[in-house]
Amino acid sequence: MNRWLNNDLGMKRGPADAGAGGGLDPENTLHLELKDGRVVIQLFPDLAPNHVARIKELAREGFYDGIVFHRVIDGFMAQTGDPTGTGTGGSGQRLAAEFNSMRHERGTCSMARAQSPDSADSQFFIMFQPASHLDGQYTAWGQVVSGMENVDAIRKGGGGDGMVSDPDKIVSLRVAADA
Secondary structure, three states: OOOOOOHHHOOOOOOOOOOOOOOOOHHHEEEEEEOOEEEEEEEOOOOOHHHHHHHHHHHHHOOOOOOEOOEEEOOOEEEEOOOOOOOOOOOOOOEOOOOOOOOOOOOEEEEOOOOOOOOEOOOEEEEOOOOHHHOOOOOEEEEEEEOHHHHHOOOOOOOOOOEOOOOOEOOEEEEHHHO
């Protein structure tokens, strides 16, 4: 059974596999469209205000549309947000770390970064399974509240690095208030 550990953060829904994402603040909700359907992500501006603001800004610009999931490790996470598809690109605006109390559980959305804590840009990942070693080391900013089965269906990479040949793409990423 999937034990929900982030309840103390005021999340409005249960585990990533449950619900349809109803009752959420549209300004702090993302609709991630994938080849297999919609993923609804609740944003937490109280935990990571600058990261949430930047993700919403990029979503509103259409930045993420068509970007591939370049690194997908089965049982760990799916990473996207690099316009080059190599894992080395970004939007060109680095963000200072906003490490917080949110745990990296199934469905947690968090920023990818290089070795420097203040190197996050546009790349992010969605957790397939809990990874407590990431807690307090990466800026978590959202939680999948519905459609996790569509994240599970993203094509996985091979080898230890999880790089994907012929990767799946983000169809679109939008702020729900703009729909």
